[in-house]
Amino acid sequence: MSQLFQYDDERENASAAKVRALEALLIKKGVLGSDSIDTVLSHFETVAGPFNGARIVARAWMDPAFKQRLLDDTPKAIAELNFPLGMDGAEGEHMKAVANTPDTHNLIICTLCSCYPWPVLGLPPYWYKDPVFRSRGVREPRAVLREFGVPIADEKAVKVWDSSAQIRWFVVPERPANSDHLNEEELAALITPEAMMGVALVPTPKAA
Amino acid sequence: MKLQQYLGGLENLGPVNLETRVFVSEWEKRIFGIHTVMMAESNHLDQALPKYPMDEVSTTFDEMWTWAHLRTGAEGMNPFEYFKFRYYEKWLMGISQFFVDRGYISAEELAELTKHYRAQPDAPLPEQPNPALKEQINRYLNLGDSGLRTPAVPPRFKVGDTVYVGDPKAAEHSRLPGFLRNKRGVVTEVYPGAFEYFVSTGPDGLEGPQHVYCVSFDVADIWGEEKSEPNTVIYADLFDTYLQAPQ
Numbered sequence: 001m002s003q004l005f006q007y008d009d010e011r012e013n014a015s016a017a018k019v020r021a022l023e024a025l026l027i028k029k030g031v032l033g034s035d036s037i038d039t040v041l042s043h044f045e046t047v048a049g050p051f052n053g054a055r056i057v058a059r060a061w062m063d064p065a066f067k068q069r070l071l072d073d074t075p076k077a078i079a080e081l082n083f084p085l086g087m088d089g090a091e092g093e094h095m096k097a098v099a100n101t102p103d104t105h106n107l108i109i110c111t112l113c114s115c116y117p118w119p120v121l122g123l124p125p126y127w128y129k130d131p132v133f134r135s136r137g138v139r140e141p142r143a144v145l146r147e148f149g150v151p152i153a154d155e156k157a158v159k160v161w162d163s164s165a166q167i168r169w170f171v172v173p174e175r176p177a178n179s180d181h182l183n184e185e186e187l188a189a190l191i192t193p194e195a196m197m198g199v200a201l202v203p204t205p206k207a208a
Numbered sequence: 209m210k211l212q213q214y215l216g217g218l219e220n221l222g223p224v225n226l227e228t229r230v231f232v233s234e235w236e237k238r239i240f241g242i243h244t245v246m247m248a249e250s251n252h253l254d255q256a257l258p259k260y261p262m263d264e265v266s267t268t269f270d271e272m273w274t275w276a277h278l279r280t281g282a283e284g285m286n287p288f289e290y291f292k293f294r295y296y297e298k299w300l301m302g303i304s305q306f307f308v309d310r311g312y313i314s315a316e317e318l319a320e321l322t323k324h325y326r327a328q329p330d331a332p333l334p335e336q337p338n339p340a341l342k343e344q345i346n347r348y349l350n351l352g353d354s355g356l357r358t359p360a361v362p363p364r365f366k367v368g369d370t371v372y373v374g375d376p377k378a379a380e381h382s383r384l385p386g387f388l389r390n391k392r393g394v395v396t397e398v399y400p401g402a403f404e405y406f407v408s409t410g411p412d413g414l415e416g417p418q419h420v421y422c423v424s425f426d427v428a429d430i431w432g433e434e435k436s437e438p439n440t441v442i443y444a445d446l447f448d449t450y451l452q453a454p455q
Contacts, residue, residue, distance in 0.1 A: 007294065015235050015297060016234070016325075017325040019235045019239050020235070020329070021321035022239075022300070022304050022313075024325075026313070030267060030269075031267060032245055033337050033342060034335050035338065036245045036338060037241030037242065040241040040349070041237055043349045086350040089348075090247075092352065111215050111216035113275075113282070126230070127225050130295075131291065132221045132222065132223070135219075135221055136224065138217055138442055139216070139217045140437060154439060155438075155439065158437065159440075159442075160441070160442045160443065161443045162442060162444040164385050165403065
């Protein structure tokens with residue numbers, strides 16, 4: 001793992017002080033309320049997060065017809081699941097799902113910045129925002145995926161989706177083997193944001 | 209060529225970062241929050257999709273602030289500076305400078321108060337809730353800010369068309385991944401409707417509602433036959449202005 005971004009406490013504390021000062025001044029000047037930032041953060045704890053994506057993927061695994069509808073018209077299929085408001089909100093206005101198959105592995109990237117499908121996956125993890133991934137993901141996706149612990153054979157197709165406009169892509173990973181004994185909720189618990197962006201496979205669960 | 213617009217394809221960078229956390233320090237959550245509140249109270253939102261009731265939101269913030277504004281700041285940095293600073297450090301630099309430049313705070317008072325919190329990290333913040341702004345933040349997060357518009361002209365390309373990516377002048381902001389400039393691709397989807405980016409990018413070409421196409425690229429056509437992985441295709445969503453028909 002890159003050591004480039006391991007900063008010492010001094011640097012962290014300096015940033016912490018500066019952002020606290022900025023927040024204080026902006027509250028004082030009426031740009032923010034003292035409750036504004038926590039309102040934002042709360043949204044990503046309760047409304048938008050990978051718990052949504054996991055539910056969607058688990059449903060797709062249980063219901064092949066739903067999976068096809070999800071791939072054909074992602075927002076319309078998501079709306080079938082009666083999520084509370086927000087599934088086509090900020091950074092989810094135009095989402096599209098692509099499915100991994102035995103023949104094809106999908107990888108999502110944003111080489112220009114860090115565009116990410118907020119409603120279904122929440123906020124992007126560090127690896128996704130990192131310039132090394134953003135640079136190498138389009139040049140050598142299999143080498144990058146090997147570093148993530150996902151070996152993809154040369155014979156298997158790799159599709160890399162660069163989120164350079166309005167679409168926010170995410171992946172429907174393959175259902176793992178030996179998972180027939182699990183219900184939808186148990187399936188959802190296996191699915192990580194990494195699997196839904198294409199840098200992880202869903203692990204095979206323990207036998208029943 | 210502005211490096212931040214060309215990250216795709218850089219080599220010799222070492223291993224990828226595997227960190228799965230979104231934030232590695234508590235302070236990062238605060239600058240993320242500040243940026244998001246700025247987007248939620250941007251003065252363009254009364255004309256957005258949907259039209260937000262901004263006259264019901266009491267705030268002294270009277271600026272347009274979108275992803276484009278944040279990204280423009282990052283793309284404007286000297287590339288050596290860009291790589292020296294971590295992701296949220298760049299946000300903190302860009303956003304605090306924005307507020308100084310626009311006259312909301314002075315550099316001196318920011319420095320002074322930073323010293324105060326450095327000495328007393330747990331010193332309190334002012335207590336001044338803003339319920340109307342809180343409502344707007346939730347509205348914005350739930351309803352978004354879509355660029356979907358009615359197209360004025362039909363799309364120039366259709367599925368299956370071979371297209372060439374252009375090479376416009378480097379501007380302060382772009383949505384053209386640099387590594388695709390001058391490359392040949394095939395249109396795989398014509399997105400319904402047209403899309404208007406948050407800002408005009410001047411000579412770069414984003415101006416007003418445009419069609420957006422999903423274009424596929426064989427990696428051999430980008431990196432060269434001997435220098436690319438087999439069976440690999442890159443898809444990019446590209447605004448109409450970035451594409452040309454074969455000559």
